[in-house]
Amino acid sequence: MIFVLGATGKVGRALVPALLDAGAAVRALTRDPAKARIDPRADVVQADLDTADLPALLDGVDRVFVLTQGAHHEPAVAQAAARAGATHLVKLSTTGVHFGQPDPITLAHAEAEQAVREAGPAWTILRPGAFMDNRFAWLRTIREENAVYVPEGDPASALVHVRDIAAVATLALTTSAHEGATYQLTGGEALTTERQVAILSDALGREIEYVEEPESAARQRMTRMYGWPAEAVDGFFALKRASADHEHVVFGTVERLLGRPPLTFAGWARENAAAFTYPYRG
Numbered sequence: 001m002i003f004v005l006g007a008t009g010k011v012g013r014a015l016v017p018a019l020l021d022a023g024a025a026v027r028a029l030t031r032d033p034a035k036a037r038i039d040p041r042a043d044v045v046q047a048d049l050d051t052a053d054l055p056a057l058l059d060g061v062d063r064v065f066v067l068t069q070g071a072h073h074e075p076a077v078a079q080a081a082a083r084a085g086a087t088h089l090v091k092l093s094t095t096g097v098h099f100g101q102p103d104p105i106t107l108a109h110a111e112a113e114q115a116v117r118e119a120g121p122a123w124t125i126l127r128p129g130a131f132m133d134n135r136f137a138w139l140r141t142i143r144e145e146n147a148v149y150v151p152e153g154d155p156a157s158a159l160v161h162v163r164d165i166a167a168v169a170t171l172a173l174t175t176s177a178h179e180g181a182t183y184q185l186t187g188g189e190a191l192t193t194e195r196q197v198a199i200l201s202d203a204l205g206r207e208i209e210y211v212e213e214p215e216s217a218a219r220q221r222m223t224r225m226y227g228w229p230a231e232a233v234d235g236f237f238a239l240k241r242a243s244a245d246h247e248h249v250v251f252g253t254v255e256r257l258l259g260r261p262p263l264t265f266a267g268w269a270r271e272n273a274a275a276f277t278y279p280y281r282g
């Protein structure tokens with residue numbers, strides 16, 4: 001039995017069906033099964049990691065995909081998994097750890113990686129860079145204004161498709177070949193934000209306006225438009241500053257492990273074009 005944390009999130013939504021297709025039995029975690037749309041072949045369990053009875057949650061689990069928001073729960077999860085007799089932990093981390101970034105999210109991942117390595121079971125660490133799915137943050141302004149607002153100085157980024165992360169995680173969770181390995185995972189090319197918007201424009205069949213704005217305006221937008229709390233906005237910009245010099249770096253790991261090139265942003269844009277179109281009538 002493979003236990004998937006974060007089963008309803010960007011990576012988990014791709015990973016659960018990939019594992020099931022590979023023939024694995026999957027237990028999927030969510031705080032709200034009524035709202036979650038999890039592949040019906042999975043065994044869905046309800047718990048909140050803030051309050052969960054970890055020994056009960058991990059009972060009978062062989063392998064665990066360790067993905068949490070902020071990574072703070074992970075040392076306790078890793079230790080409870082070891083006590084429950086799990087044999088392999090696959091942790092979703094970030095390239096920030098590879099680059100030694102000092103922002104709080106990266107530091108929490110570095111600590112959680114260490115806890116996973118020391119817990120006892122075999123381990124594999126997956127360190128993706130920024131996800132293509134992060135561009136869903138543009139949904140609202142594209143739908144409402146046909147525009148994308150980007151903080152000035154946004155770096156070119158080797159965005160990775162979550163299905164590539166899920167495909168590598170599936171290999172790691174269903175074979176023993178990747179025990180003890182740490183992998184940096186990115187897409188195959190670094191694209192400027194302006195180029196990403198142009199690619200999305202092509203997929204939508206209309207030109208989206210690309211607008212750079214100062215950080216102060218971007219901060220106000222996050223608070224006003226998306227209701228982000230001040231700490232979340234600070235955390236976002238701390239991570240952004242720390243990763244700015246590294247986001248363009250392309251790692252060949254996805255191609256080496258999967259035997260095919262990484263999925264492209266153009267493909268991602270075509271897959272998701274409909275979501276950006278509705279209800280814009282321009």
Ligand SMILES: NC(=O)c1ccc[n+]([C@@H]2O[C@H](COP(=O)([O-])OP(=O)(O)OC[C@H]3O[C@@H](n4cnc5c(N)ncnc54)[C@H](OP(=O)(O)O)[C@@H]3O)[C@@H](O)[C@H]2O)c1
Nearest residue numbers: 006007008009010011030031048049050068094129130131
């Ligand atoms: N986005 C990026 O570019 C990027 C890059 C590198 C690394 N990462 C790392 O990727 C991870 C996020 O992955 P994601 O984007 O796939 O997740 P996501 O889409 O943000 O979804 C969060 C998941 O965590 C679950 N969750 C949140 N709080 C929980 C709690 N208290 N108890 C139990 N489950 C909880 C949610 O489940 P329910 O809501 O169903 O309960 C959901 O499945 C983070 O560790 C982040 O640092 C992200």
